[in-house]
Amino acid sequence: MQKKSFIQYIAVALFVTSLGACTKVINLDLPDGSGLPYVDAWITNQPGVQTIKFLKATAYMSSNDATPVPDAQISVSDVTAGKTYTFTYKNGAYVYDAGAGAIGVIGHAYKMNITWGSNQFEAVDTLKRNTTIDSLTSEYKEQKNGDKAGYYVKLYTRDLPGVGDYYWIRTYRNDSLNYYVGEMLSADGGFSEDGLTDGDVFIPPFRDGVTAGDKPYDKGDKVRVLIRSMTKPTYEFMQQVQDQLSNDGLFGKILHNVPANVNNLQANSTTKIYGWFGTVAEVSDSIVVH
Numbered sequence: 425m426q427k428k429s430f431i432q433y434i435a436v437a438l439f440v441t442s443l444g445a446c447t448k449v450i451n452l453d454l455p456d457g458s459g460l461p462y463v464d465a466w467i468t469n470q471p472g473v474q475t476i477k478f479l480k481a482t483a484y485m486s487s488n489d490a491t492p493v494p495d496a497q498i499s500v501s502d503v504t505a506g507k508t509y510t511f512t513y514k515n516g517a518y519v520y521d522a523g524a525g526a527i528g529v530i531g532h533a534y535k536m537n538i539t540w541g542s543n544q545f546e547a548v549d550t551l552k553r554n555t556t557i558d559s560l561t562s563e564y565k566e567q568k569n570g571d572k573a574g575y576y577v578k579l580y581t582r583d584l585p586g587v588g589d590y591y592w593i594r595t596y597r598n599d600s601l602n603y604y605v606g607e608m609l610s611a612d613g614g615f616s617e618d619g620l621t622d623g624d625v626f627i628p629p630f631r632d633g634v635t636a637g638d639k640p641y642d643k644g645d646k647v648r649v650l651i652r653s654m655t656k657p658t659y660e661f662m663q664q665v666q667d668q669l670s671n672d673g674l675f676g677k678i679l680h681n682v683p684a685n686v687n688n689l690q691a692n693s694t695t696k697i698y699g700w701f702g703t704v705a706e707v708s709d710s711i712v713v714h
Contacts, residue, residue, distance in 0.1 A: 462699035465536055469528035469705045476511055476518040492516040497539040504532035528703055536701040544689045547701035554653035554705040557581045562713045574640025575713045577647045578631050583613030585623035590659035592652040595634045598645055604636035609662055645713045652704035661700050
């Protein structure tokens with residue numbers, strides 16, 4: 425992250441200089457630095473295989489993927505039920521097959537344990553309740569106000585009564601994540617924790633946000649919308665991730681490492697693991713555009 429900030433600073437300096445001087449190419453010789461270890465760990469209430477990724481980031485200028493860390497021992501404990509699930513390293517990730525059952529239970533607290541070398545790490549989260557999806561609709565629209573002609577899908581869902589529900593909305597097109605629409609985060613069906621939205625239908629930006637105006641759907645497309653419940657700390661983590669991903673341009677803020685919830689239990693150790701351990705309840709619905 426620090427190298428990226430340095431590069432953005434250099435880019436700004438070069439831009440300002442270029443306003444009154446000829447262009448000059450400058451080659452920057454940046455050190456590779458050490459790869460930061462991080463986890464990508466989401467436990468759900470769904471049956472089947474649960475996956476935890478433990479990786480090392482590559483150098484900033486590298487085009488290679490992050491490399492898996494194969495020599496750790498990882499488990500997840502259901503603190504509420506007193507159960508522990510041991511994850512096994514396989515094909516670049518740590519997995520546990522819950523079969524027809526599920527690890528995640530709404531209302532239960534969970535703890536991830538990682539033993540890596542001489543260090544012991546843990547992270548905790550609680551699996552929160554989720555709403556239901558009322559319906560998905562599709563409608564063909566002609567080109568208008570910059571939006572292209574095509575099929576527009578709308579999401580109809582309602583926030584649960586009681587302030588303090590957090591949602592993560594993802595949209596898939598023909599079984600692949602639809603990158604033309606952003607991943608949306610909602611507090612109580614709105615954008616902020618001000619208590620003004622509670623127990624009501626999600627506000628229009630979420631209803632309409634599953635379709636991109638510059639890339640609407642085609643007839644026959646399969647659209648799936650997935651809603652994940654989150655705790656407040658996970659919601660705040662995801663907000664910071666989104667801020668970092670959209671933070672660019674001349675007046676972008678200085679980049680920084682997003683805080684992690686993985687704690688080293690050895691007080692005198694300087695070894696850190698970044699990333700996040702979260703538990704999410706999932707609901708989804710699909711529609712074939714017609």
